[in-house]
Amino acid sequence: MKTIAYYITAHGYGHGARSCDILNALHIAAPHARIIAVTDLPDGFMRSRIPESIELRAGAFDIGLIQKDSIQVDLEASLKALDSLYVREKELLRQETDFFAHEKIGVVVADIPALPLAAAQQAGIPNIATSNFGWDWIYEEFAEHDPHWKIYVDRFRRVYANTELLLRQPFSEPMTTFPNRINLPLLAKPGKDRRDAVARKTGADPARQWVLLSFTSLNLDQSALKNLSRLNDCELFSVEPLEWSESSIHCISRSHICFADILASVDVVVTKPGFGILSECIANNKPIIYTDRANFREYPVLVDCIREYCRHAFIPNAELYAGRLTHALETIKNAPAPLKQMLRGGAELAASEILKRLP
Secondary structure (H helix, E strand, O other): OOEEEEEEOOOOHHHHHHHHHHHHHHHHHOOOOOEEEEEOOOHHHHHOOOOOOOEEEOOOOOOOOOEOOOOOEOHHHHHHHHHHHHOOHHHHHHHHHHHHHHHOEEEEEEEOOHHHHHHHHHHOOOEEEEEOOOHHHHHHHHHOOOOHHHHHHHHHHHHHHOOOEEEEOOOOOOOOOOOOEEEOOEOOOOOOOOHHHHHHHHOOOOOOEEEEEEOOOOOOOHHHHHHHHOOOOEEEEEEOOOOOOOOOOEEEOOOOOOHHHHHHHOOEEEEOOOHHHHHHHHHHOOOEEEOOOOOOOOHHHHHHHHHHHOOEEEOOHHHHHOOOOHHHHHHHHOOOOOOOOOOEOHHHHHHHHHHHOOO
């Protein structure tokens, strides 16, 4: 059996979380298969979710969008970074085709950089994309105001159009650029409630309402932190790397308690609409307080899914950045049950389709 190369964008932890769900399903379905995950996501994040037998290789093959924090996007910096990356396109394609030959790669999977898919197409290797959106779709919106983005819309679209298969994830845009598509149900699995262990590590009171601020970064000033400290009936949590020194917010390390178990242990999640956190909230039946997210076309798709599959409340950016959570926390207490339930087993279906194409 040849090796699986699985490329993961470092755009956000959501891509990593869902990729780890599929990687774990691959490992269970084919425990002796060699798997190499290629990403610039932190090793600590990846190792908190996948076994040691899955190899990690550092590598960045797309930009996604550069963000000022988890909510705010820097479009100018994103475009400059894309230009810098694609100056090296031929070099990177040659580098990856050499890697495929040296490591005896039998199938390439990408969530969802185009360069590894293009390299696999050049090398005649089965290539599979998996995502709930393509970067061509995201960048297309920006091309309406700055034609320079159209270079990358067209470039990504050409590669996606030649991709052998798309494993289309939930909460998705149509993704009609890909000629062959299989729809996946929910990938995420529920975590274990470890409230007692979290309480021991942090000193948090288990009798209070536990609220997770689920962001990779969030620029809160001292005034906002002071407002949060006044929520006397709540315990507030974040997960590394999000940490505010000398604040009342408990920061938990993924190396101590995995994210799925942290999420299973809290009562409410405050977050931006993102694929990973939405998936895990559905899997763990957790209510979401969500906020605005500008310059990301995926936002309304995800909000529609939050309203269908989760108990939910909305908090404007201005209130979040001011640390004023009281109204949203009161609203979520009376939020109705979800309108719909989502089918499970997406990771296992994805693993089955990948293994079918592995020589």
